[in-house]
Amino acid sequence: MFDDTLIDASEGSAFSVSRAEGTSSIVLVCEHASNRIPRSLGNLGLDEAARESHIAWDIGAASVAEILSETLDAVLVSQRFSRLVYDCNRPPEAPGAYPEKSEIFTVPGNAGLSGADRARRANALYHPFHDAIDHVLDERIAAGREVVLVTVHSFTPVYFGARRDGELGILHDADRRLADAMLEAAREADLAGVSRNYPYGPEDGVTHTLMRHGLARGIPNVMLEIRNDLISGAPGQSEWGVRVAGLLMSGLAGLKANEARA
Template identity: 35%
Template structure:
């Protein structure tokens, strides 16, 4: 048995019309993985390369305000990235934003399978279970995945966006969400920025696209939610925006 669960489940019996996800909620390294130490200094484990700064707190606050269930990871994305398909070459990163991850340099197929079995697959199984619960009640849930991004990669220009909405070919939720976000005069909104949402094998593709569920991945710049005050401000700001976007999506269905 792994030393810790692979996921955190909040509001499991909440409103099934939407499901909140947080793929990169934690920077924890389980004891089974190199004794709980990837060989990185503490300052690197506190950076965006290890987890999405502020995303867990923001997700928990949104779940509390909106009453939706939420599934959050409990392990660092550097252990194994749950927002990547099992065959993705970046599933276990060996280098990220200028930092080499020593404990990942020699990871082979056996260790990869062990990490998939202990962390990656249980997280996705928990998401499937919540979707199955909703569908058993006759509800096709919308999936909302909460992430954060760094303001600037090393040696690259600053990123101008405050919030990005990532999506694939299904615009049911992303399009009204971006329309409403753009009504906020002080925000710069990215459409598939700072990353693209069209990534086969990622979490939204696996649970949203492949199941025909409306979905959107929301990226908030991490300096805006780096502390509890920022998380609270943005939960208060995003909660009514998400409610309006979901209502508009359903009205257009």
């Protein structure tokens, strides 16, 4: 469903897949990995500061996801264009998939989009990205492999003027198995600043990827939110990549222990 009227062939695919043959049961997803805007859309009417800010992408999330992929030998599916063009953690019918305003920023290039405009963006970005995730998951399930879905995000420390002091959010929708196990692992490790469904929860519409790919298949799933000032540079990205990898492995071990006792 590649749409060359939005993305020129020279700009590449809507998504990338790293470590396709990864041996881990974990399938990593990074929906907001990039702040890139297709050339056909110019700059969406935004200045450089806005395009580099948290409204355009999850700062540091892609690097942490890549470190997790390398550390765990896990496949990673990443979006290659800005969530301002299409937020791939939202379904096509959601207004937030094409935000006219993001926090305090108005996005002129998203104002008054027609149905055809929205369909063009969904066809170019949303559908190829989620089809790629479907392919990775279904191929592994068909091969009889254990599969766990983990999505990697970051959040801004100041939102609408309010300070957010938490460091790591472990989010879930109806399936809380892996989140519970990871939160228990965080408590046992005495990690501060780790909270359930922080700074968002299912009621905020942020669990679309978990629902579409995790809940629909009955596989353990979790969404991770790391405060972006902690991972804006390489040292923090490395530190949090190692920390989150440890939590994931401890959480998976706890999940298996819980299932064995059930």
